[in-house]
Structure formats: structure tokens, C-alpha cells
Amino acid sequence: MTGVTTREMTYAAATNEAVHLEMARDEDVVLFGQSVAGSPDDPFLKAFGADRVRVTPISETAEIGMAAGAALAGKRPVVDCTMAEFLLVSMDQVVNEANRFHYMSGGRVTAPLVLKAGYGFTAGWAGQHTGSIYGMFMGVPGLKVALPSTPADAKGLMASAIRDDNPVLFLHHYLLLLEQGPVPEGEHLVPFGSADVKRPGSDVTVVATGWTVHRALAAAERLAADGVDVEVIDPRTIAPLDTATILTSVEKTGRLVLVDQATRHSSVATVIAGEVAEHGFSALRAPIVQVTALDASIAYAKPMEDYVLPDEDKIVAAVRGVA
Amino acid sequence: MNADQARSVLRTMWRIRAFEERVGRLKRSDEVHGLIHLSIGGEGVAAAVCGQLRDNDVVYSGHRAHGHVLAKGAPMPETMAELMGREGGLCRGMGGSMHLVDVAHGMLGATGVVGGTVPAALGSALAARMRGEDTVSVVFFGDGAVQAGTFAESVNLAALWRLPVVLVCENNGFAEFSPRSAHTPVERVSDLVAPWGIPAATVDGNDAVAVWEEFGRLLAGVRAGEGPALLEALTHRLRGHYEGDPDRYRVAVAAEEWQERDPVLRLERTGLERGWFDADEAKAVREAAHAEVEDAVAWARESPWPTPELASSLVYGS
Known part of the structure; x- marks a missing residue:
């Protein structure tokens, strides 16, 4: 990262910064989730308003399916799904609907959608909240899967995910959320498919x-x-x-x-x-x-x-x- | 419904009927090679609902979607070519019968998973509302989808956010191979949404005039921003669940009875009685529909197969 101004920040803050920057850049980016806009002081809510930052009920299928429909109609939803395991509740929407719309339509439509979820919380969270279950998504055609390991990559991969025209599973690691690291200021994009x-x-x-x-x-x-x-x-x-x-x-x-x-x-x-x-x-x-x-x-x-x-x-x- | 609307709906219904009957024959000769679900008997719902929508109103459907797609305005040659798996098809031969899409006419998606597109209609409705448009989303699904969790979740969210969505349930009394009574003790789908305060109605789906009037009433409220609505249309699926279904789980409707119930013939009779058109006009509409289907088949046969290059290049969008 020579020649780039960086700032020390946490992996969680870097991820949020990317979402914030993309929401400021493109009004079609919207944020849905069961635990977003938790208070009137929520920075996303304050910056972008309740129309673009929406709390959803604990209805993963409707939540993700709704986001996919919004994507088909021109929005770029980021859905905060909290935990990767919660995606399993809505598996049809994740691996058999949103990911296939582009292909099955012969390329006539796209579904730009980010599903953000945490994984790997191996800190006593036991059997159902600790899995590293990305393997069951990586072979799903049409779905992209990002697994950032550093704050800089978290920011850059999230920004790329939001600009991508496909459904992207952005999986942040729970044990890394508070890890600090240098993060480039301003626009920072990490390309997909680049180790x-x-x-x-x-x-x-x-x-x-x-x-x-x-x-x-x-x-x-x-x-x-x-x-x-x-x-x-x-x-x-x-x-x-x-x-x-x-x-x-x-x-x-x-x-x-x-x-x-x-x-x-x-x-x-x-x-x-x-x-x-x-x-x-x-x-x-x-x-x-x-x-x-x-x-x-x-x-x-x-x-x-x-x-x-x-x-x-x-x-x-x-x-x-x-x- | 006035005379112009009746003629237009009758034309759409005959186009669907002629298309579906031809597809059934093409399936038996394997020119249409995939899993096919015909909507013969349900034409009145597709025609009377889609006939009141604009091109930029969004429609989603399920596995029995041919009629909805044609009624929404998709060109018949491209629709037929898609069922025949050709490059010239609506989806370049990559989607087939259960995944028809025609963006130009607002047909954004159809799914082979029962209930799978119900929440998508909510998202498209939200997107339209956020853009300040008065367009609506309509999703067609069968009575089998109502027992799926996605239905309850979607009704709740649509009501909570007052989204401009019309949920159109085509209740043909059979969820795939089982009568409704085997799946639920609730007889009327329209009874299910009362706690959410959603306007709902049940209508005879074999009566295209009744569907037109009831859907039109609900649509006006939805378009005016009053939130979602549900229309339950009671229909009869003349064919099996899929083409090839032995259909041993129900008693066939007698031919004479079907003559009475058939939604296409019924609209013809109503139109003649009310003077909306005469017998010659009705005959001309029917014949034009059959001719159009033959032209569509000829066009589709000339269309090439998709090339193997598409198999990988379409996995991701840009």
C-alpha cells in the first residue's frame, strides 16, 4: 500500500466504512437487516434515512427474497444477515433463486445483492453459531463468496461486493471484528478472484x-x-x-x-x-x-x-x- | 369491463389456450423437451389481471407461467422458442418453461420452487416506490404456496411496509397432487390475511369478467398507495400438474360440465349476450390465435440452439 494514505481501524469499522461510502456514492445502495438502525443515533440511519436503512423482521426468506427482487428492479441491497447460519433458513433464495436469475434469464437481468454475515465465532457459541460453512456456498453457480482476513481487505472487498452485478456472500469473521490494521483512506477496491x-x-x-x-x-x-x-x-x-x-x-x-x-x-x-x-x-x-x-x-x-x-x-x- | 376490454381479454385468452394446447402436442413429440406445466383452464385470470397492468408494472410467477408471460405482453415467437430451448427464446434457451423473463414487458421472473418469487415481488415494489413511481408488482402463485413459510413472511412484510403488491393466488384446488383439504384445514386463501388488514377477495376464476372487476378494484387501491392486496381466483386445472402426469388423484370433469365452466367459452357467451362482439368476431379472434401459434412454432424451429460458450459466460453478470 505504498503511496496510499492509511488509517488504523478495526475490521468491523473498515467494513462499515465501505458500506457507508458506497451508500453515499450511489443512492440505489440500500441496507436491510434484522439488527440495523438499532437506535436513532445509528450512523447509517442518520446519514441515509429510514427509507434506505430498513429493519426487517426475523423472516430470512422474505428478507433475502425481497432484497433480490429489489436488486432485479435496480437497487443494490446490502442485507446484514447477522450470522452465516441464518442464511440456512432461506437457502432457496440464496442458492436457488437470486444466484440463478441472471443465468436462467439468458443474461437479461442481474441481481446485484450483498449478503453480509459473520462466521466462525469459536468462543463458546457452540454448535449452531460457530460454523465456517462457506464450503456449501462456494460451489453454487452465480454466487460470489468473499472472506476478508484484514481490515483493508474487508473494506476493499465490501466496496467491490456492492459494485458487483451478482449476489455476493460477504462473510466477516467474528474473531477478527476488533482486530486493528492499516486501511486505505477513501475509495478502496479489492478485486474479486485475486489472491x-x-x-x-x-x-x-x-x-x-x-x-x-x-x-x-x-x-x-x-x-x-x-x-x-x-x-x-x-x-x-x-x-x-x-x-x-x-x-x-x-x-x-x-x-x-x-x-x-x-x-x-x-x-x-x-x-x-x-x-x-x-x-x-x-x-x-x-x-x-x-x-x-x-x-x-x-x-x-x-x-x-x-x-x-x-x-x-x-x-x-x-x-x-x-x- | 367494456366491449374493447372484453375483446382484448378474449384475444389474450385464446392466444394462451392455443399456445398451451400446441405446447402440449410439442411436448409429446419432444420438440418441447423439458418439464412443462400447462395453464389450460386458468386463462381468465392471466388475461384479466395482466390486461389491466402497464408494461412497467412488474409480474412474477411460478412454474405454471406461460399464460402470465403471454398476457403481460411477451412476444409469442420468443416465448415458444424458449420452450423449445432455442437461442432466439426469451431467455436464449437458458431458462425454459419455468423461468420465463421478459424485461421489456415487466415480466421479471418465474420460479420452479413453489412460493419462491413471492418475496421478490415485494422488493420490486419497494424499488418502484423508492423511485417515486406508482407502478405495482403482481405475483402469481398457486394455493400450494400458501402453506409455505415464504407466503406468511411475505404477507407480513408487505403489510408492514405497505408495499404496492397484489398477491394473486390461483386456487385450482390441488397442490401438485393433493387436494387442498389434505394440506390445510383453511378453505379460503382470502381468509388468511385478515389479521394484517390486507384487502382480499375470492372470485370465480372461470369468470374473466368477475376477475377483471375484482382485480381492478384491488389494483386501484394498491396503485393509490394503500398497501398490498390479495386476490384469490378459484380455477380448474384441466391438465395434470405436469404434462405426463397420470392424474389419478382426482376425478376428471365431464366434457359437458367443462363446456359450461371453460373460461374462454364462458367469456365468449357473455360477450355475445352483452353485445360486446358478435360470433364472427369471436371466431376471427380464435382463428387468429391459432394462426399466430403456428407462426410462432415455425419461427422457433428456425432459431438456432444456444452455443456452448453461453454455459460459462452467463454464470456471472458483467
């Missing part, structure tokens, strides 16, 4: 998303002390997925560790493993290793939560196993 090399390295490629990007970076620092140079890549959007950047890195390192908070069989890791096995096999000098959550629900008790999830130690061990 970011968060740490260059030459020995082992580690691909991680969301909160696990920071676990991977911490693991990389520990491994650097042992003389293992780890490259950490964050895909940033998993649909579209930038496999080219990953394959280029594997060409260089010959070793790939995939870190993912999702259950293994519904993870981005497994999809990337398949792509690299098919298209990067000749570059591999060790088996691909996946560090994912177990194929289990997240348990409530803290030691159980730790047992189920990937962490820094598990990443370090995986990298040592292939380096």
Missing part, C-alpha cells in the same frame, strides 16, 4: 482464509526461526477462486499446506487440494497436507473447541512434516 500473498517465502506454500491467515502468519514466524521460509497466500474470495496464484507459488516451493477453519469435507482446502493435485502435480515434492477442523460440530467446552479447530501448533507441525 494476496500475505507473506512471501520460498520453502512451503501455506494457503489460509479468514482468521486462519493470522494463525498461518504466526506459524510462519516460528518456522522462520528454524530456517523454514513459508509463503502465506490468502485467496480473499473463494468464488471466484484464484488458483493461478496458488499454482505459481507451488511451482516455486513444491510443498503445499492448506489451512481452513471449515470441516474438512466442506472446506476450501479440499477444493484447492484437488486443483493443485490435477494441475500442479509435477511441481509437488511432498504430499499436500490439509489442516482443517474435524468433520464435527464445534463443541462448547473450551478444550473441546481447541481440539476440533486448526491452530498455530497444528500448522507448524504440518509444515515441518513436508519441509
